[in-house]
Amino acid sequence: MKKSIRIVAALAVLVLMFVFTGCVSQRPSDDDNKGLPSIDNPWWTDSGEITKDGDGNIEFDDVSIKLTSVICGYDQNGFEALLDQFNKLYKGKINITHQTYAQDVIDEYVMQQIQNETNAPDLILTHQKTHAYLAANKIIQPMDAAYELAGLESDKSNFLPNFADYCDLGYEGRMFTIPVDAQSMVMYYNKNLLKKYGEELPQTRAEFLELCRKVQSGERATNSQFNAVTCGADYDFFKMYLLPTAVLQNGGELYGSDGLVHWTEGDNFNAFKNGIQAVKQLADDGLWDSSDSNESARAKFCKDNALFYISLPFDANTIFSAYASNSGHSPEVVKSQDIGGFSTAGMFALDGAPEASKNKVFGDSHAFAMSKTVSDVTKKAAIAVFVNWFTTKVEVGIEWAKLGHTTASYTIRGNAAYNADSYVSEFCNMFYGDINNFVTAGKTANYTLIFPDMQTALLNCLRNASNEYDIKTELQNAQKKINAAIGLA
Numbered sequence: 024m025k026k027s028i029r030i031v032a033a034l035a036v037l038v039l040m041f042v043f044t045g046c047v048s049q050r051p052s053d054d055d056n057k058g059l060p061s062i063d064n065p066w067w068t069d070s071g072e073i074t075k076d077g078d079g080n081i082e083f084d085d086v087s088i089k090l091t092s093v094i095c096g097y098d099q100n101g102f103e104a105l106l107d108q109f110n111k112l113y114k115g116k117i118n119i120t121h122q123t124y125a126q127d128v129i130d131e132y133v134m135q136q137i138q139n140e141t142n143a144p145d146l147i148l149t150h151q152k153t154h155a156y157l158a159a160n161k162i163i164q165p166m167d168a169a170y171e172l173a174g175l176e177s178d179k180s181n182f183l184p185n186f187a188d189y190c191d192l193g194y195e196g197r198m199f200t201i202p203v204d205a206q207s208m209v210m211y212y213n214k215n216l217l218k219k220y221g222e223e224l225p226q227t228r229a230e231f232l233e234l235c236r237k238v239q240s241g242e243r244a245t246n247s248q249f250n251a252v253t254c255g256a257d258y259d260f261f262k263m264y265l266l267p268t269a270v271l272q273n274g275g276e277l278y279g280s281d282g283l284v285h286w287t288e289g290d291n292f293n294a295f296k297n298g299i300q301a302v303k304q305l306a307d308d309g310l311w312d313s314s315d316s317n318e319s320a321r322a323k324f325c326k327d328n329a330l331f332y333i334s335l336p337f338d339a340n341t342i343f344s345a346y347a348s349n350s351g352h353s354p355e356v357v358k359s360q361d362i363g364g365f366s367t368a369g370m371f372a373l374d375g376a377p378e379a380s381k382n383k384v385f386g387d388s389h390a391f392a393m394s395k396t397v398s399d400v401t402k403k404a405a406i407a408v409f410v411n412w413f414t415t416k417v418e419v420g421i422e423w424a425k426l427g428h429t430t431a432s433y434t435i436r437g438n439a440a441y442n443a444d445s446y447v448s449e450f451c452n453m454f455y456g457d458i459n460n461f462v463t464a465g466k467t468a469n470y471t472l473i474f475p476d477m478q479t480a481l482l483n484c485l486r487n488a489s490n491e492y493d494i495k496t497e498l499q500n501a502q503k504k505i506n507a508a509i510g511l512a
Contacts, residue, residue, distance in 0.1 A: 062194055067164035070398040073172060081173065083116035086405040091133060091144035093389070095123040097337045098426040105419055109412060117405045126150065130157070130471075133394075137162050143396045146406050151189060151390040152464035152474070154200050158192040159468040163392040166407065167198040172400055173407040177201075181415075185459060186388050186431045189466040200390040201410050204428035205461050207386025208254075208264040209454040210365035211324065211332045211342060216242070217363075224365055228301070231370045235310045238330045246328065251310045253324050254333035255317025256485070263474075265333065266481040267385040269371035270298035271462055274380045278473055283506045286477075286498045296494050299484045301371040313485075325349050333367065336427035336454055364449060368456035382460045388431060417441050424451040429458065472508045476501045 074082045094102040106119050122144065124132055130153050136143040147163070157163045170177035177198050179187035186202035212224070220238050225231040235251035242249040255261065267277060275294030278284050286295050305311035315323065317334070324332035325345040334342070343354040346361060372381035391410045397403055413419055420435035421444050429451045435441050436458075442448060455461055464470050480501035488494045 062197070065164070066161040067395040068398045069400050069403075071400050073400050073404060079174075081401070081404055083113070083401065083405055083408075085115060086117045086402055088117065088119050088146055088402065088406055088409065089122065089144045090119050090146045090148065091122045091124065091129070091136075092148035093124065093126045093129050093150065094148065095125055097341065098428070099123060101422065101426040105413070105422060108419075109409060112412075113408075117409060119409060133157070134160065134162055137394050137396055140396055143394055145394055145397050145402065146410070147392050147394065148203065148389055149392070151186070151200055151202065151388045152470045154390060154392055155189075155192045155466040155468045156470060157392065158194065158199050162395060163199055164395045164397070165194075165197045165199050166201050166391065166393055166410065169393060169403040169407040170198075170411070173404040173411070175407055175411050177407075181433055183431050183433065183436075183458060183461075185461055186390075186463070189463070190390075192466050193468075200392045201414055202431040203389040203391065203414055204423065204431055205386055205388050205455065205458065205463075206336055206428055207268065207384050207455070207461070208260055208333055208367060209336050210367060210370075211334065211339075212363050212365050213324070213327060213330050214361055214363050216327070216330050224363075226369070228370055228372055229374075232304075232308075232310075235305075235330065236308075239310060248323070248328050250312050250315075250323065250329050252305055252331045252333065253315055253320040253329035254311060255315055255320045256313050256482070258317040258334075260335055261333075262478040262482040264386050265367065266298065266302065266478065266485065268298075268367055268383065269301050270295050270481070271383040271385050272369065272372040272376060272381055273297040273301065274377040277464070277477065278467060278469070282467060282469055283509055284473060284477070284502050286502050287495050292495065292498070295481075295498060296491060297373045297376070298371060299481065299488070299494060301373055303485055321345060331365070336429075336451070339427060339450060358449070359445070364451070364453035366454055366456040368460060382456050383462050384455050384460060385462050388463050389428065421447060429455060469509050469512065472512065473505055476505050 076082055090106070092102070103121055106121055110118050126149070129149055133144065133147055133149070134157070154163065167177040179190050179198060182202045186205070190198045190200050190202065192199040216238055217224070220241060222234055222237070225234050239249060239251040254265070270277070273294040274290060275298060276285070276291050285291055306313040320329075320332060321334065321338070321342060322345070323329045325342060326349050332342070340354070342362065343357045346352070346357045347354045350357065350361065352361060366384065368382040368384050391413075393403070393406055397406065414432050415434045417435055417438045417440055420430045420432065420441055423430065424444070424447045430436055430441075442452070464474060467473065480497050484494045484497050488497060
């Protein structure tokens with residue numbers, strides 16, 4: 024016996040001003056959870072019927088879902104293996120196809136494809152930091168309704184609050200996005216060198232510097248190439264993740280509740296200045312060669328010429344393989360005996376930094392969002408089934424962790440099997456300290472106006488500023504440009 028359910032849409036929107044390529048569009052409030060707009064005139068539709076069998080299960084009949092993602096690096100093959108796993112599990116019912124773009128172009132492509140309804144994706148997996156912009160421009164639709172169609176719970180309390188709090192993207196009571204994970208720059212360390220000097224991993228910046236100086240002094244006696252810390256400042260993620268992390272650990276605010284930036288005022292200027300100085304001190308003290316590229320930094324670390332290597336979690340397998348080639352050990356031995364995972368949390372907080380800020384880590388979070396072009400209610404339900412599978416299945420969480428992504432799901436993080444996995448326990452769980460201190464760009468619709476120029480300004484300060492005046496001048500120039508652009512939006 025079959026039951027048919029006809030779905031009628033009744034949802035709601037607030038009109039605010041925002042500009043995309045010269046057009047007036049919608050922008051939600053940046054003020055978290057205060058006066059959030061409802062949606063009176065939805066920009067998406069529902070069509071078709073959901074058919075269920077006699078047991079109340081939805082009958083999916085070869086539903087095709089086009090997924091566009093930013094997963095295009097070392098993690099792409101592993102991600103597509105997980106997609107294959109899902110497709111086999113739901114063979115004949117749901118099938119996911121995958122298109123990928125780099126992060127610097129994906130939002131533009133997705134916007135154009137969905138606005139023009141030309142080869143538009145049904146589902147996107149991109150960084151949450153730009154999703155408020157997509158919602159403001161009516162590109163995506165809420166996921167919570169799709170979950171309801173599928174008979175699944177869409178409860179943000181199932182996810183870590185520092186990610187889940189942004190799921191409404193400024194629209195009260197909705198879940199536009201489903202958070203997946205977190206990633207930032209992390210530390211790898213040489214276990215053998217740490218053991219050689221009878222030391223433990225540091226808990227504070229003071230301990231970090233003391234350890235670095237001790238090991239470098241000892242190693243330099245026989246190895247002039249040794250640096251305690253190695254990292255490539257040419258790596259885009261250095262300015263995207265590490266420099267903002269240093270600012271936050273010293274109490275900085277990247278943008279205000281008014282949506283504007285205030286980097287050169289009072290305590291916030293001190294936080295920016297101290298964050299820059301905290302990174303710069305490693306070079307000034309000779310502990311880090313800031314001229315190293317990321318490639319040369321990795322090579323240095325993998326030849327025992329550095330104690331710490333600051334890089335990305337996605338780089339782990341490349342690091343293990345390179346170290347194995349140099350040491351003669353297998354990659355598995357390298358993972359268990361030679362290299363460990365550590366966090367930048369607290370390592371850039373100068374004396375006097377606010378206690379609540381010291382262990383913050385800034386980075387990105389991947390999240391799923393559904394295109395406004397999806398109208399068929401059966402497809403919406405199928406999308407929810409896939410997203411729920413990806414964000415709740417422990418075995419998926421373990422494989423995703425091995426690809427460099429720590430999960431945002433309480434369901435997975437609280438599972439004993441997840442935490443018992445050696446890579447999760449020795450690396451993924453070590454990379455960020457307390458994950459509740461992880462910070463993202465939030466739900467500002469002005470990400471693209473604020474963050475690229477901020478990152479450039481921070482890097483310029485690190486490389487070129489010789490005093491406080493230089494730092495303030497660089498920040499003031501960027502601040503003026505950004506706030507003017509926001510004022511026009």
